[in-house]
Amino acid sequence: MSSSPNSHAKAPARQEANDVSTDQPAVVPIELNEEERTLILSDLDALLPTLDGARADRFRALRASAVAGTVPADLVAALESVLELTLQTGRARTRYRADGEGTLTAVYRRTSAGRTLSKHLGQVNEALKTLAGDEVTSISVRMRTVGHFTIAIQTDNTTLTLAARPDTINVESIAVGA
Numbered sequence: 233m234s235s236s237p238n239s240h241a242k243a244p245a246r247q248e249a250n251d252v253s254t255d256q257p258a259v260v261p262i263e264l265n266e267e268e269r270t271l272i273l274s275d276l277d278a279l280l281p282t283l284d285g286a287r288a289d290r291f292r293a294l295r296a297s298a299v300a301g302t303v304p305a306d307l308v309a310a311l312e313s314v315l316e317l318t319l320q321t322g323r324a325r326t327r328y329r330a331d332g333e334g335t336l337t338a339v340y341r342r343t344s345a346g347r348t349l350s351k352h353l354g355q356v357n358e359a360l361k362t363l364a365g366d367e368v369t370s371i372s373v374r375m376r377t378v379g380h381f382t383i384a385i386q387t388d389n390t391t392l393t394l395a396a397r398p399d400t401i402n403v404e405s406i407a408v409g410a
Contacts, residue, residue, distance in 0.1 A: 257347040262303040
């Protein structure tokens with residue numbers, strides 16, 4: 233539909249990314265079962281010799297808590313770091329195969345960062361539902377900068393733009409009636 237300055241056509245509805253809640257979930261202790269402990273301890277044992285000083289002390293404390301079966305809230309960020317390192321580099325799949333990778337991913341999902349990522353994935357999937365039944369007319373991926381990409385999906389009625397970064401994906405904008 234074309235419009236002129238004198239037409240009474242509605243402006244497209246637009247939702248910006250900053251409308252998406254950025255509340256961080258509470259950091260809570262993480263309970264580990266035997267299999268989870270074994271995999272995490274293996275990664276920590278490989279990592280610890282490369283560290284020194286306060287950083288090594290923190291990861292030694294994480295190791296001790298993993299042995300005990302509970303990572304306290306104040307060490308969850310360190311656990312997230314170890315899990316991100318092993319999962320993002322592919323090390324988990326190489327060392328532990330798909331089952332071990334899945335086990336470590338399940339632990340990550342229980343961390344604050346993992347719960348935040350799950351929330352973002354849910355928001356993206358809800359936004360994608362707005363395209364259901366529409367014919368896709370255009371899809372493009374652009375690099376905003378290294379490690380930050382946008383994915384634009386356009387239908388006759390809606391333009392959905394997603395922002396993908398190494399550690400998350402978010403709805404950047406939805407324009408209905410565009």
